[in-house]
Amino acid sequence: MDRVNKFSRARSMRDYWTHLRDMPRARGLDEYREGGNCTFLALAIQARLTKYVKTKLDAEPGTLKSKSGRPLLDYALRPRRVTPMTMSSHSVRDKCGIDIEMVQSLLDRGANPNQQVHLNEGRTVWALFLVSCYESALRNEATKLLKEVWFRVCKLMIRYHASSTAWFSNNTSQPLTVEGILGVL
Numbered sequence: 001m002d003r004v005n006k007f008s009r010a011r012s013m014r015d016y017w018t019h020l021r022d023m024p025r026a027r028g029l030d031e032y033r034e035g036g037n038c039t040f041l042a043l044a045i046q047a048r049l050t051k052y053v054k055t056k057l058d059a060e061p062g063t064l065k066s067k068s069g070r071p072l073l074d075y076a077l078r079p080r081r082v083t084p085m086t087m088s089s090h091s092v093r094d095k096c097g098i099d100i101e102m103v104q105s106l107l108d109r110g111a112n113p114n115q116q117v118h119l120n121e122g123r124t125v126w127a128l129f130l131v132s133c134y135e136s137a138l139r140n141e142a143t144k145l146l147k148e149v150w151f152r153v154c155k156l157m158i159r160y161h162a163s164s165t166a167w168f169s170n171n172t173s174q175p176l177t178v179e180g181i182l183g184v185l
Helices: 002-009 040-046 050-059 072-077 088-093 100-108 125-138 144-159 178-184
Strands: none
């Protein structure tokens, strides 16, 4: 499907078919920037197609590190998306949002929680995940199930050497820290 769409639609990466959707709006420090580099694999990760992603990455291991823009792990950790239609099959699944098996499989295949995302002022994938959780917690959007998933993902990320120091800027006199954010969650 991806090859057919590339051939019929794309004259340049900017016109690539995966960019024909709206990005989620920024929420405080939680911003989603693609930089014109969204791929079919990134959308498969965002859609939680774990078996497909595992098969694809096992067949082409370099894909994980060669993607420009937003790292693939970021799509698994911050899977928010805007779709033109409501899909009943996603309404239940989206309550917790993050597929822990997907995060685990990406980390097992070499995804780096400390990879900098240049589109987001050099913040790491780990920092962007924490900021996303923090913004949701501040808005009282965090259900008990969601908090349990965040906790499990945090443990997993720390096991894969996520940094205890991460760069945040909230333009206040009290700077955000990893410990401070985890305390709010």
